[in-house]
Amino acid sequence: MHDFDHTQRFLFDDSDVRGELVGLGQSYQHVLAKHDYPQPVAQLLGELLAAASLLIGTLKFDGLLVLQARSAGAVPLLMVECSSDGELRGIARYHAEQIGADAGLVELMPEGVLAMTIEPKQGQRYQGIVDLDGATLAECLTNYFATSEQLPTRFWLCADGQRARGLLLQQLPADRLKEAEARAASWQHLATLADTLSAEELLGLDNETLLHRLYHQEELRLFEPRPLCFRCSCSRERSARALVSLGPADAELLLDEHGGQVVIDCQFCNQRYAFDAADVAQLFAGGGSEAPSDTRH
Template sequence: MTDSSTRHPADNTLRFLFEEADLRGEIVQLDRAYTDILALHHYGPGVSRLLGEFLAAAVLLATTLKFEGKLILQARSEGQIPLLMVECSSDLEVRGIVRGAEQATAERFDMLLTNGQLAITIDPLKGKRYQGVVPLDGDSLASCLQNYFEQSEQLRTRLWLAADGQRAAGLLLQQLPAQLVSESAVRDEQWNHACTLAHTVGEEELLGLVPADLLHRLYHEEALRLFTPRDTRFRCSCSRERTLNALASLGVDELESILEEQGAITMDCEFCNTRYEYLRDDLSALLPGAQDGPLH
């Protein structure tokens, strides 16, 4: 196993294209973005690794977005993890949460997410929200995502994922619409060849090798074009304004009841543990008769 203390700094993605085939790929490695999220919560080793795989997968899939918005992976199950949700924006800002898994001790995917479903949501800043759902009936997140893409009739897409509690990493391959090669048999051969080579990569290599070195190890006989890496980071999208909008849905009577009982209303963000507190004066826009004034 590669010693985490000897690893190169990560938190970025590297895009690459095959020069002689209609194929693209992406490699992501997350260090601080991953450990910053883990530091906010108390998850068991199996949960932490699975969350890392979800984070890596969300970033890889978000790199395929051609518009501003975000991609959301949400798993619900009857297993030791009732809910796991990860978001990645088109700017590659990620956040994630595992709910109800404080006592989870399992290591296996099928025990953590028993009888589960995975929802993949594309939420553009402008335009229609789209969601696809697939059963979590594979032996890994990568295999479940493979099933999703095979069933959804989208571009052929494969992912390889790994996480060890210190780093999360992933490799994505995607077949592009025919431009360089039109013969379906040749396209199939190129796709299968690229996937077969990718399937030889181990978790240690995915987590430990510099992306350019990993690509050389896999595809040194192929002509590849490498792009400038893009940074990714943990950033929560919560805000005082958003929590205030959420309070507006409670209704005046409930707000008054909470204020009378507690003197203030507090809301905690599950993703980043930020606490927002509202006194009566802060809720002037929501409560008739409250002191007028700007919201803090």
């Protein structure tokens, strides 16, 4: 049985290293179904979805993780959000005429930057930004952690437009291995074994089989999986707040410019929220956004 739409943590008993596996199936398909992405873009978006799912398990907070890659190339934007509740959404912007069938990250996002933003429900927002300086998203994320003060972290990511999978290894603070040389050797050994993993194995093997193939000589514990799902956080209420933030004069101007109805589209899920003159008047009178007006379509 394949392991899709959940993450699963594992821990090496004789080394200060933890790992995480992720598989995305239906949740990945929900993201792709909202837009007609070319295959190379769908693959990159799947890899970034897998990366966000892996990272949310390493961060002990209640809130939202946002990964955003930007460039001046054929794919100017990749953006993925994953909540601490395992809710995913993602989007890509692209220029189809510039995308070759076998294009990879370097061709699609030259001179790009990668931003990771942590938005806790309570507490301070954090953002880190690095260059997209690897041949793959996995390399770029690995380099991101290498340039920060975080613990050494490695990524292996793969997506084929149907499934997205990922593996993360992260070194933990010294506990079982106290000497720096022994810690470094253990980390290198486990990462080197993971480097032998093929895309076909990562996409095709269930978690237990995959870990046995890589680490059958190691003692490790595999924990219970945590579910993931696609869910967009857009709502009529949030769209109404965006409209109110414009102020009554600009909102009235939008109504005039759009024939008496303002339509706000969610870029992630294509949901549309329409507001007519009666709705807008109700919003600025403090009446809320939910009660339908007589002229709503």
